[in-house]
Amino acid sequence: xxxxxxxxxxxxxxxxxxxxxxxLLPEYFIYLFNLLMMYLILAIGLDIVMGWxxxxxxxxxxxxxxxxxxxxxxxxxxxxxFIVGMPLAALLAALIGYLIAVPATKLRTVYLAxxxxxxxxxxxxxxxxxxxxxxxPDGLRMxxxxxxxxxxxxxxxxxxxxxxxxxxxxxxTLNLLHSKLGRDFFAVRDNENVALASGVDVKATKxxxxxxxxxxxxxxxxxxxxxxxxINPDNIDVTLLVLILSMVVVGGSGSLAGVxxxxxxxxxxxxxxxAAPKGLLIWQEFVYGxxxxxxxxxxxxxxxxxFSRAKGKS
Amino acid sequence: MSxxxxxxxxxxxxxxxxxxxxxxLDIQAGSIHALIGPNGAGKSTLLNCLSRFFTPQEGSMSFxxxxxxxxxxxxxxxxxxxxxxxxxxxxxxxxxxxxxxxGLSSKEERYNPFLPGRVRAHVQAxxxxxxxxxxxxxxxxxxRDQPAGSLDxxxxxxxxxxxxxxxxxxxxxxxxxAAGLRNxxxxxxxxxxxxxxxxxxxxxxxxxxxxxxxxAIADEITVLNFGEKIAHGLPRExxxxxxxxxAYLGKEVEHA
Numbered sequence: 001x002x003x004x005x006x007x008x009x010x011x012x013x014x015x016x017x018x019x020x021x022x023x024l025l026p027e028y029f030i031y032l033f034n035l036l037m038m039y040l041i042l043a044i045g046l047d048i049v050m051g052w053x054x055x056x057x058x059x060x061x062x063x064x065x066x067x068x069x070x071x072x073x074x075x076x077x078x079x080x081x082f083i084v085g086m087p088l089a090a091l092l093a094a095l096i097g098y099l100i101a102v103p104a105t106k107l108r109t110v111y112l113a114x115x116x117x118x119x120x121x122x123x124x125x126x127x128x129x130x131x132x133x134x135x136x137p138d139g140l141r142m143x144x145x146x147x148x149x150x151x152x153x154x155x156x157x158x159x160x161x162x163x164x165x166x167x168x169x170x171x172x173t174l175n176l177l178h179s180k181l182g183r184d185f186f187a188v189r190d191n192e193n194v195a196l197a198s199g200v201d202v203k204a205t206k207x208x209x210x211x212x213x214x215x216x217x218x219x220x221x222x223x224x225x226x227x228x229x230x231i232n233p234d235n236i237d238v239t240l241l242v243l244i245l246s247m248v249v250v251g252g253s254g255s256l257a258g259v260x261x262x263x264x265x266x267x268x269x270x271x272x273x274x275a276a277p278k279g280l281l282i283w284q285e286f287v288y289g290x291x292x293x294x295x296x297x298x299x300x301x302x303x304x305x306x307f308s309r310a311k312g313k314s
Numbered sequence: 315m316s317x318x319x320x321x322x323x324x325x326x327x328x329x330x331x332x333x334x335x336x337x338x339l340d341i342q343a344g345s346i347h348a349l350i351g352p353n354g355a356g357k358s359t360l361l362n363c364l365s366r367f368f369t370p371q372e373g374s375m376s377f378x379x380x381x382x383x384x385x386x387x388x389x390x391x392x393x394x395x396x397x398x399x400x401x402x403x404x405x406x407x408x409x410x411x412x413x414x415x416x417g418l419s420s421k422e423e424r425y426n427p428f429l430p431g432r433v434r435a436h437v438q439a440x441x442x443x444x445x446x447x448x449x450x451x452x453x454x455x456x457x458r459d460q461p462a463g464s465l466d467x468x469x470x471x472x473x474x475x476x477x478x479x480x481x482x483x484x485x486x487x488x489x490x491x492a493a494g495l496r497n498x499x500x501x502x503x504x505x506x507x508x509x510x511x512x513x514x515x516x517x518x519x520x521x522x523x524x525x526x527x528x529x530a531i532a533d534e535i536t537v538l539n540f541g542e543k544i545a546h547g548l549p550r551e552x553x554x555x556x557x558x559x560x561a562y563l564g565k566e567v568e569h570a
Contacts, residue, residue: 178438183408187416190405197365197399198417198477199391254407 007174011167018163022156030155034227036267037166038220043247043259044173045216050245051253052182053209054189056109058241059100059116062123063093063214065236067221069127069134072142072231082145082226090218097214098207105206120241127233140231158227165223169216173256176212185209186254250295252302261303266292318343318517319364319485324373326359326541333359334370335541341485346511346518348528350552351538352561357521358400360538361487364519365397366390377485396483398474400490400521406463410454413462413473414445417480448476452506468499479510485517486510492524500527507531529553537561 022030046060070089074080080088104115128137145152152158176182184205187195192202224231243266251262269291273284299306319341326334334356341347349357362368364375366387375382377393385393396417405413418441449455452472457465462473471491478486492500504527510516522528528535528549535552537545539561545552552558 183412183416186408186412187405190407191403193367194399194403194405194474194477195416196367196387197391197397199388199481200416201386201388 003174003178007171010170011164014163014167014170015160018160022159027155030159031227032268032271034155034158034162034223036263037162038223038227039244039247039267040260040263041166041169041216041220041223042244043251043263044169044256045213045220046244047248047253047259048173048176048185048216049209049213051248051255051259052185052189053206055105055206055209056113057101057104057116057210057213058113059097059104059120059123059210060213060217060244061236061238061241062120063097063217064221064224064240065123065127065233066093066096067218068224068231068236069140069221070218071222071225072140073133075145075225076143082147082222086219086222086225089222090215093218093221094211094215097217098211100214101207101210105203105210117238120238124233124237127236134231134233137233139233142225142229142231144229145226152226155227161226162223165219169219170256177256181205181208246292250292250302252304255302255304258302258304265303316343317341318378319519320374320376321360322374324360324363324370324375326356326363326368326370332541334363336373337538337541337543339536339543341517341519342533343484343517344511344515345533346507346520346531348520348522348532348535348549349538350522350525350528350535351544354540355538355561356541357538358489359541361397361489361519361521364390364395364487391481391483394484395487396478396481396485397487398471398478398489398491400493402467402470402474404462404470404473404477407461409459410449410462410465410473411445411458414448414476414480415441417477418444418482445480448479452476468495471495482514483516485519487519487521489521490523491520492522492527495524500524503527504531 017033021033025033042060042064045063049055049057049060067086067089070092071082071086074085074088075082100116100119104112104119107115127134130136134140145158147161150157152161184195184200185208187198187200188202188205188209195202195205247262247266248259249262250266251260252258269288270284273287295303301308317340319339321337321339324334324337324339325332337356337360339347339349339360349360351357359368363370364382366382366385366389369383377395380393382390382393382395405416408416446455449458452475454465454469454472454476457469462470465473471494475491492503495503507518507520508531511518520528520532532549535545535547535549536543537552537555537558544557544561545555547555
């Protein structure tokens with residue numbers, strides 16, 4: 001199947017689900033779908049910088065926060081509609097990502113991880129203390145998003161919009177995957193010296209990876225404002241980063257299918273465990289951790305890695 | 315013949331260690347110039363200076379009259395110099411085919427990765443054709459979809475070669491291409507390198523310890539020892555040079 005057809009098919013399927021499911025399922029499940037779709041955008045963005053390019057840059061959650069506050073505040077303070085405000089906020093996240101990337105990509109491995117994580121902590125501090133703008137630790141209650149004159153007030157209305165955004169994100173990601181830039185990301189991850197000798201501008205490639213990844217996180221932040229009504233700055237923190245990171249690793253980093261599996265498994269798992277009998281409830285966190293550990297021990301390339309290995313053998 | 319690459323007084327120091335000491339070297343267009351010498355003589359350091367991984371403290375390096383010192387490492391391949399690596403180094407998780415695509419991508423036009431379009435399809439079709447040619451030539455086409463890291467040693471070396479050739483270089487820098495290869499593979503290398511020079515007018519700087527190959531195909535040989543040039547000339551001249559024999563075999567020669 002050609003790339004264009006693949007993209008069209010994914011778009012059609014997602015849009016159909018987004019329109020049909022809200023009529024069939026209870027509101028709570030629709031909320032869960034919305035959440036998973038947002039996680040997927042976040043996870044794909046993290047995977048581009050981490051799984052594709054091999055750069056352990058951990059400022060992702062900061063860019064997500066910029067996307068959330070940017071979209072929400074542009075709408076509430078300046079009346080900028082979502083269709084304009086979300087891309088603007090994502091571009092702001094990308095711009096700040098670029099400014100971080102230029103010095104940060106001079107660092108490697110754990111030093112890159114720590115410095116970008118430090119930036120994320122600074123951003124979290126700004127979200128909590130810039131009270132005149134973000135209402136600080138009290139959190140920000142958002143007004144409903146307005147899209148082409150329609151107010152989005154519940155999850156069912158938000159779902160088709162989020163599905164369309166996710167379809168666009170996946171289509172763009174598939175294009176990137178098959179482009180020269182995408183290939184250069186993988187080349188830089190596998191071997192910087194050979195990449196240099198092959199004419200890949202390694203430094204610029206790393207900066208691109210981080211900038212694009214920041215843009216994705218900004219888009220995910222914009223999506224947040226579609227189906228949530230309240231921003232709690234305490235939720236834009238390292239716990240979320242660890243969750244997204246686990247989704248990428250457990251599913252299979254460096255592959256769109258793998259990341260999607262990771263998002264679904266780790267996103268749905270807490271809900272399944274919550275439905276367990278009452279006496280078992282205290283085991284929820286334990287089982288969650290156990291599954292994470294087993295997944296990493298037995299399948300270092302993620303669940304998708306298991307599938308492709310089985311496929312390769314047959 | 316004209317001089318393609320000209321080095322004058324190239325000196326590279328690492329702290330107190332002088333890896334290259336005032337080296338002069340010319341490579342004629344359309345020739346194979348071998349660089350030999352004992353381990354630690356500075357051969358790989360020279361290659362790393364030429365591919366701009368290192369910047370020599372002194373001296374000049376000019377390629378087709380332009381100074382290489384003005385270039386960054388990733389720009390070297392764009393002026394027509396490509397290299398292979400001594401150790402097995404590739405994009406291990408990318409497929410064999412993708413490895414070659416990275417190698418030739420310096421020639422691709424820039425296009426927007428987020429937009430599908432005819433330009434991209436056109437560029438990719440051209441790339442695909444060229445990549446296929448190279449892989450077939452080096453007997454790697456059957457392995458095109460395998461991850462590069464899963465190939466056996468000899469094929470990984472051939473893949474490094476394929477990647478380097480993909481950019482259609484004018485000057486090819488080879489760092490011990492025959493090391494660890496079987497006789498049959500060395501024979502293939504012998505005829506293949508000759509063909510590159512004859513049919514494509516390529517020039518080759520060959521670092522090699524396998525003397526059987528060097529003596530057979532080199533037009534000129536430069537011998538390095540402790541960062542200095544101790545001999546230069548035709549293969550038969552170098553072969554009988556007493557300083558070269560001493561550098562390689564030490565004083566044992568007298569007792570032998």
